[in-house]
Amino acid sequence: MVFVTFSSLYSFEDTSVPAIQIPHLDKIVHFTFYFVAAILGLLSFRMRVKEGAPLKKFMIVMLLLLVIFGIIIEVIQDRYTTSRAGDVFDVLANTIGALAGVLTIKMLFSSKKGLNWK
Numbered sequence: 114m115v116f117v118t119f120s121s122l123y124s125f126e127d128t129s130v131p132a133i134q135i136p137h138l139d140k141i142v143h144f145t146f147y148f149v150a151a152i153l154g155l156l157s158f159r160m161r162v163k164e165g166a167p168l169k170k171f172m173i174v175m176l177l178l179l180v181i182f183g184i185i186i187e188v189i190q191d192r193y194t195t196s197r198a199g200d201v202f203d204v205l206a207n208t209i210g211a212l213a214g215v216l217t218i219k220m221l222f223s224s225k226k227g228l229n230w231k
Contacts, residue, residue, distance in 0.1 A: 114182070117146045143203050144210035147179055151214025154179070168222055172215045183207030 158171045183204050191199030222228050 114150060117150060117186075140202060140206040143183075143206035144213070147183060147207045147210030148214040148217075150179055151175055151211045152218055155215065155218045168219065172219060176211055176215050179211035180204075180208050183211070 154175045155168075155171055158175070187199040187201075187204050
């Protein structure tokens with residue numbers, strides 16, 4: 114999440130990185146960051162809590178944390194940076210990415226032949 118925060122708030126305007134012209138690349142990056150964050154977050158919960166809350170509770174908590182985090186980052190971009198602007202569609206891409214990550218973990222751990230959450 115430190116990487117996501119840094120990448121969301123740092124201004125890349127003064128860097129000599131060549132611009133890549135891919136339509137909606139920004140939204141793809143947002144989706145990917147939050148997809149990976151959801152998966153890593155849920156796996157981290159699983160490793161830290163040997164016996165405890167079921168997968169469903171962790172999924173809800175992780176999704177809420179990531180959505181709130183994404184909203185906060187967009188507000189900070191809009192209000193406190195000069196080279197970034199908050200975007201509702203970024204929040205939507207973040208939310209869809211987090212939801213996709215949570216659902217991926219659910220599919221991996223919920224099927225009969227899948228992994229065991231406990």
